[in-house]
Amino acid sequence: DQQVKQNSPSLSVQEGRISILNCDYTNSMFDYFLWYKKYPAEGPTFLISISSIKDKNEDGRFTVFLNKSAKHLSLHIVPSQPGDSAVYFCAASINNAGNMLTFGGGTRLMVKP
């Protein structure tokens, strides 16, 4: 049973436009949510996180939104750049951002010049 799901395996966006990556979860015990970016043959790189006491967190071009009632979070990248092309994973944990993570399946983002 997948507790964290990313239903879009891929997303293509024009440079300069907004990229919106979505993630759904089923376990109501999750209270920390993180987004990681991954290039082939490399480990994931932490991007941004949000705790369940907030509904929005912003860091430069990256904003994460959390809708607890819908058990849904999204990552907005604006403006998108070709260097943003990678696989993005959302992940969730309980009690602590450093605890065991449950990952979604990933979404491959392609930003076209």
Next chain:
Amino acid sequence: GAVVSQHPSWVICKSGTSVKIECRSLDFQATTMFWYRQFPKQSLMLMATSNEGSKATYEQGVEKDKFLINHASLTLSTLTVTSAHPEDSSFYICSASPPNNQPQHFGDGTRLSIL
């Protein structure tokens, strides 16, 4: 920032060989490290939680005698794939959490190919 180093980055070996992968936290102490496995085009699946000075905690379906984990110090955890077979070929990634509720930082992974 927090850096996690993983070595080797790529291993190719014959079936039956045991392979050791090292994971080091370079600029912080990590009482807990995590080992993940990723199959092509799939997500990262947690294999085990490595605890310094004690036994690792394995996820359901992961053979502890097959995947030996040792966390002998606060900066080093090792994963040994014993008597590896072609089905063990995969991308193995470790992570560690800096203190004070900070997100996990990942190593660059080890691609293991068993012939």
